[in-house]
Amino acid sequence: MTTTAITNIASLVTNDPSLCADSPLGPIQDAAVVIEGDRVVWTGESSKAPATDNAVDAGGRAMIPGFVDSHSHLVFAGDRTEEFNARMSGRAYSAGGIRTTVAATRAATDEELAANVARYLAEALRQGTTTFETKSGYGLTVEDEARALRIAARHTEEVTYLGAHIVSPDYADDPAGYVDLVTGAMLDACAPYARWIDVFCEKGAFDGDQARAILTAGIAKGLHPRVHANQLGHGPGVQLAVELDAASADHCTHLTDADVDALAQGSTVATLLPGAEFSTRATWPDARRILDAGVTVALSTDCNPGSSFTSSMPFCIALAVRDMGMTPDEALWSATAGGAAALRRTDIGRIAPGARADLVLLDAPSHVHLAYRPGVPLVHAVWQRGERVV
Numbered sequence: 001m002t003t004t005a006i007t008n009i010a011s012l013v014t015n016d017p018s019l020c021a022d023s024p025l026g027p028i029q030d031a032a033v034v035i036e037g038d039r040v041v042w043t044g045e046s047s048k049a050p051a052t053d054n055a056v057d058a059g060g061r062a063m064i065p066g067f068v069d070s071h072s073h074l075v076f077a078g079d080r081t082e083e084f085n086a087r088m089s090g091r092a093y094s095a096g097g098i099r100t101t102v103a104a105t106r107a108a109t110d111e112e113l114a115a116n117v118a119r120y121l122a123e124a125l126r127q128g129t130t131t132f133e134t135k136s137g138y139g140l141t142v143e144d145e146a147r148a149l150r151i152a153a154r155h156t157e158e159v160t161y162l163g164a165h166i167v168s169p170d171y172a173d174d175p176a177g178y179v180d181l182v183t184g185a186m187l188d189a190c191a192p193y194a195r196w197i198d199v200f201c202e203k204g205a206f207d208g209d210q211a212r213a214i215l216t217a218g219i220a221k222g223l224h225p226r227v228h229a230n231q232l233g234h235g236p237g238v239q240l241a242v243e244l245d246a247a248s249a250d251h252c253t254h255l256t257d258a259d260v261d262a263l264a265q266g267s268t269v270a271t272l273l274p275g276a277e278f279s280t281r282a283t284w285p286d287a288r289r290i291l292d293a294g295v296t297v298a299l300s301t302d303c304n305p306g307s308s309f310t311s312s313m314p315f316c317i318a319l320a321v322r323d324m325g326m327t328p329d330e331a332l333w334s335a336t337a338g339g340a341a342a343l344r345r346t347d348i349g350r351i352a353p354g355a356r357a358d359l360v361l362l363d364a365p366s367h368v369h370l371a372y373r374p375g376v377p378l379v380h381a382v383w384q385r386g387e388r389v390v
């Protein structure tokens, strides 16, 4: 296999804590990275780089691990421009929210859905995202949920069954019947395509008992749990996630002290999704409070057509720094290593020997520019599995 050295990196973020006592980012100045096949095989000071078959001059730019976007909803059709416009213009809007997307998604062909996923993935890749998780949840029938997961599974191994996004409009008068479907025939049809099971545990969606039944049924089928928890108000989602050892509790916007304690004592990652608060003008999650309690935090886009239609991890980093009390270092860690932790992965989210060669070169001397220069397209080059793709 050929080896390639990327040299003349002004600052390299490795996320290898053994390299630096002061920072979990494990930074190396004037660095080089050597890749072989789809793996990183060496990191260190540029002057000490071993001989390789090929060399790439990074031109004094900063390099970071590819972003790990651990929460998105990309299998959908249609958009909700008018709903967003009305919300941001202070006008009432009476369309059906998620139901609008469910109707458009059901009406779309397989090809249309697949083309949409490919388009948003390409968009994310250009912005440095090399791993993403995505969910079903806009089909809400056995066939439509299984179809969404089948399409998603062609693009990522991080596929999540979210039949329990909302109670299907077809079961508006029989939510218990819908839970039976989600934990029965729909689960049977979906489990072969999914690694994860998720539930929207919130007032107006699924309560704690329903969420527990749904997650437990998924676990019995070999899926691992993650939970949409405490986005719109206080509720049982976060503590249920920790109790079931979910990989992550996502949103975590409204937390009691007991919720924060549970997260700090468990191994469930708190995934914060600032695009959702931005796009709905909602209260920001208090990242500072969670971090200071010792909780592992991930940042993710929640890319979806209703409440957070951004695929940009740099944008989320900028929001987290500006409005959620995170330092630039914490925000970058959460968007890379934190995302990997939220997917229980150790091969991504870091640049170290053995890790997947998912690398992002920034048109900037430091990763701090991601928050310092918000909205500026700073991604200069991307390697995914050792292959230069941007």
Ligand SMILES: [Zn+2]
Binding pocket: 071, 072, 073, 228, 302
């Ligand atoms: Zn979501």
